[in-house]
Amino acid sequence: MNEQDKKLDRLYDLLPVVYRQRDSETGEPLRALLQVIAEQVNLVEEDIAQLYENWFIETCExxxxxxxxxxxxxxxxxxxxxxxxxxxxxxxxxxxxxxxxxxxxxxxxxxxxxxxxxxxxxxxxxxxxxxxxxxxxxxx
Structure with a gap:
């Protein structure tokens, strides 16, 4: 599992084991949904990090x-x-x-x-x- 997959599965990893087991039994639709949500979370986090960099003249865009x-x-x-x-x-x-x-x-x-x-x-x-x-x- 590479770094990108770990970032996409971080929300899924927060779920209790019982839900992950049920999800794996049904073909992992919950995992797919949480990966889509995690993509957007990653984008928002990157935007927030860039906004923080823009506070300072040395690091701003x-x-x-x-x-x-x-x-x-x-x-x-x-x-x-x-x-x-x-x-x-x-x-x-x-x-x-x-x-x-x-x-x-x-x-x-x-x-x-x-x-x-x-x-x-x-x-x-x-x-x-x-x-x-x-x-x-x-x-x-």
Whole structure:
């Protein structure tokens, strides 16, 4: 019995032995019914697992990235061009997919560190392109 058959028979295996014996005596119609139901259960479980993966920017599907960006208030700018133009078609496609995901992930990270001194240094470096150092002047 392979792994696929085990997945299809998992509902049937939950039945008490008396029902499985009666089912085998009548040609296993109950087993066939439960296999059909198990196929749909497997599909629903896979969908639920993918929905869980879509909660996070690192593991979500490509179509979810704009929705997560909207939730955190990041506006993806496709018209600005792609930084670091790639010479190959595969590299250009990879940049088209990964750059918005990276930008949204950076926005989420910045929102998590909102109000910290390290965030000010990081923002200054990202905006100006120069190394930056921030200091707290209110402390004695």
């Amino acid at each position: 490509d179509w979810v990235v704009p929705y997560i960006a909207d939730l955190v208030g990041h506006h993806i700018v496709y018209e600005a061009g792609e930084p670091g133009a790639s010479t190959t078609a595969g590299g250009a496609e990879r940049n088209r997919i990964l750059i918005p995901r990276r930008e949204v992930a950076d926005t989420i990270g910045l929102r998590r560190r909102k109000g910290t001194l390290a965030l000010l240094e990081l923002l200054a470096r990202d905006v100006a392109g120069w190394p930056a150092r921030s200091a707290e002047f209110y402390q004695t």
